[in-house]
Amino acid sequence: MSRLITVSQNAQSGFTVAIDGPAAAGKGAISRAVAAHFGFAHLDTGLLYRAVGRRVLGGLDPVTAAQSLDPADLVAPDSLRTAQIAEAASRVAVIPEVRAALVDFQRAFARRLGGAVLDGRDIGTVICPAADVKLFVTASPEVRAARRLKELCDNGFETDFATVLADVRARDARDGGRATAPMVPAEDALMLDTSMMAVDEAVAAAIAAVAARRAS
Template sequence: MTSSMTIAIDGPAASGKGTLGRRIADYYHLAHLDTGLTYRAVAHMLISKGWPLDDAAHAIEAARLVDLGQLDKHALSAHAVADAASKVAVMPEVRRILVDKQRAFAAQPGGAVLDGRDIGTVVCPDAPVKLYVTASAEVRAMRRLRDIEGRGGSADPAEILSDIQRRDERDMGRADSPLKPAADAHLLDTSEMSIEAAFRAARSIIDGVLAERNEA
């Protein structure tokens, strides 16, 4: 990649945006941030300290303490943390603090790939590449189930689907920074795509933008 490039990737839970974001970052030698982990880190801190999840003052304090360089994906992957994070994420002041940190990450020399729920619309609205990665709720539920079973766990498929639908409703319906595609985002529906096919499609979009920038 010849110049600084910010790539914004948005989409609902289990759409594949995180896996795609890591692949893209590796391929183009860019830093990568799963911004969902920043909200999970706040939730994890609240749970660890025994603070109420609906206490805005404690959530704001936790958001200020979050270090983007110390996000432990394994510790933050628990279902309870993920569910708590979507509750914390509706707090406007928590979002403001974390968005400031995410923007600082995106502004680093060389560029970065950020994935989340509001990257193209709020965090990096001027990003030259915006992808909105989605898939049907049923496909996303099956992916989540395979992931759980792949780690040796088990779950009720109906409960996973219900949980994903609840999270979609919460993410898309919140008043502050709702989940939606940016007006200029490239839509990537991965319902019938392998990760390889999705990666190839994303790479084609990114390479097209790079070619236009190099010609300008």
């Protein structure tokens, strides 16, 4: 097994914020807001897997698709947010060789000067186990399904709540039960349940956590 490359605050690696959690919990919006507030770079690591998933839907082998991924594949991220691509991303994400191919890209991003926010499912546990701040953003499956349904409908996709809820639960089971890098909170992560929170409340809580760590 290769040695984990830890990421911490120092003159070379800047300040790293790891934000994990299941789909539609709000981690994306929170991560973007935290990055903007502090002037950090932001990486939605889920887009890496979505980009691989899209390439697989186009006929490529999953491992080949991951190993040959190019930054240009992340352009126009909205095109990667379809239900079909999300399903493909969840399926390729359980393949150890796919995850290994994308690890170096994520760790290099996390070490950049000026600070970085990475959101995903294994940032605080695998990619950046020594991140300066770790948050685990979650919400009930029903709340997350309602949010995802609205997002899909707003983008012109036809579906229903029962279908989306089943997809959310199935994805949670895959992400949390995979043998490699399962989606679990880091032991030292701050838990942030957004089920009953407005977006601005969740963002404020996350910003406060990061500010407190930077001031310590």
